[in-house]
Amino acid sequence: MDAAFDHSRPGPARAGLDRLRLMWRRGRVRRFRAVGLLCLLASLLVLGVALVPAIFPITSLMVPLLLGSLVLNPRQLPWFVAWIVVLATTTLVLQQEVSTRIVAVAVIEALMVAIVLVTARRRSSLGVAGNTGESMFVDLRDRLLNQGGIPSLPPGWLVESALRSASGTPFAGDFLVATVLDDDTRLEVVVVDVSGKGDAAGTRALLLSGAFGGMLGSLAPQDFLRAANDYLMRQGWEEGFATAVHLSLDLRTGRFAVCSAGHPPAVQRHSGSGRWAVLPSAGPVLGLVDEAEFEVAEGVLGPGDAVILYTDGMVERPRRDIEMGLDRMLGQAETLLRGSFVGSAERLVSSLGSPDDDRAMVVVHRR
Structure with missing residues (x-):
């Protein structure tokens, strides 16, 4: 007499497919977690610039920008840079007076954004983030x-x-x-x-x-x-x-x-x-x-x-x-x-x- 087939237990193919789906979801979670943390950090820095300008200079936004150029992949980085540009523009608009120092800061931030975007474009041929490409090398x-x-x-x-x-x-x-x-x-x-x-x-x-x-x-x-x-x-x-x-x-x-x-x-x-x-x-x-x-x-x-x-x-x-x-x-x-x-x-x-x-x-x- 043949043994009854247990439909409640997944076969090897189904188990392998479920494992791949789980790994893919975990990878997406890690990628979006990095974007979310960097956006949160940038937002907190903007808040610090607005509330405590003596402690948080306007150039603080360059920190999450450089971190993003290291950990984000070429598809995520342009959107994150756009978010940084929005936050930086908002911070500059909220300044009470436009001085030579503020203009110099704006020029430096624009230059840093351009450098990050050019670097990201060069890395896009690999399709990996900066530190990942270096690890491969x-x-x-x-x-x-x-x-x-x-x-x-x-x-x-x-x-x-x-x-x-x-x-x-x-x-x-x-x-x-x-x-x-x-x-x-x-x-x-x-x-x-x-x-x-x-x-x-x-x-x-x-x-x-x-x-x-x-x-x-x-x-x-x-x-x-x-x-x-x-x-x-x-x-x-x-x-x-x-x-x-x-x-x-x-x-x-x-x-x-x-x-x-x-x-x-x-x-x-x-x-x-x-x-x-x-x-x-x-x-x-x-x-x-x-x-x-x-x-x-x-x-x-x-x-x-x-x-x-x-x-x-x-x-x-x-x-x-x-x-x-x-x-x-x-x-x-x-x-x-x-x-x-x-x-x-x-x-x-x-x-x-x-x-x-x-x-x-x-x-x-x-x-």
Whole structure:
């Protein structure tokens, strides 16, 4: 005998729909609560200006205006600004005498209203309030930095990374992406230099870091730069080119392969001789040549050996040849890395390169 169906209990679809309706209503309540509180604050300030002008100056209305520009969305803000204009006009009309000070206050308030409206119009393309847009921007920055983090490696290996932006912010045209694959037996690292520098290149770096992070490890090492080049060719950017160097390292044997796309060459330190060797890998810049091919440099990292990947900001300066910059970097590396590789990337980035260019470095050391 079939069990009777209980019509009093909502099904999963009905329960999910009710939950969405509840969340939507709560969101509307929060949005209208913010508008109501700001309107109440503005009204109380107008009352204070009318009753106690010695304590509440006329410019007090600028406080709720600025708060509204931070917390209200682009659809609510124009109506709130209109309400502020009405209150400010009423306050000015109620003044007993029109002095030069009152005229100056009126001009300042009108200027502030214009600034808020222009800012709101620029933010309307996002459709979010000011603080929400900034939070989204911070979240994107954190994701870029997290993708550039080096995963934990098996014992016997040390990887150091460092990044400096020309603008002094976490956004830069240089970035790196790293991952460990095949049950902690293979390390994949790519260091990229996007055209431009600082904040101007930050948006392209964010997009490319996500795309390259998806490709890295999903493709065979020899196919990564070709896929990255195809991706950039499809974007159709006017300044959409980038240089990159890709390292694939077997953590069991120390065997590695390095591919470069218009990027300064990686260098290897041999612990036995203490000498640095340039790894001769070459290829065209990403995003300029269709169906490009990239030369591969192979080698082995023995105990004490190291490989350094870096961007051109580490070796290039105005009026100085890149070869001279590379020689200076290797000489500094020999001095700073003597005895310990811990913190090596930070020390090298801090002491080398041009402060007017983005700088990035990765140091891989086998202990």
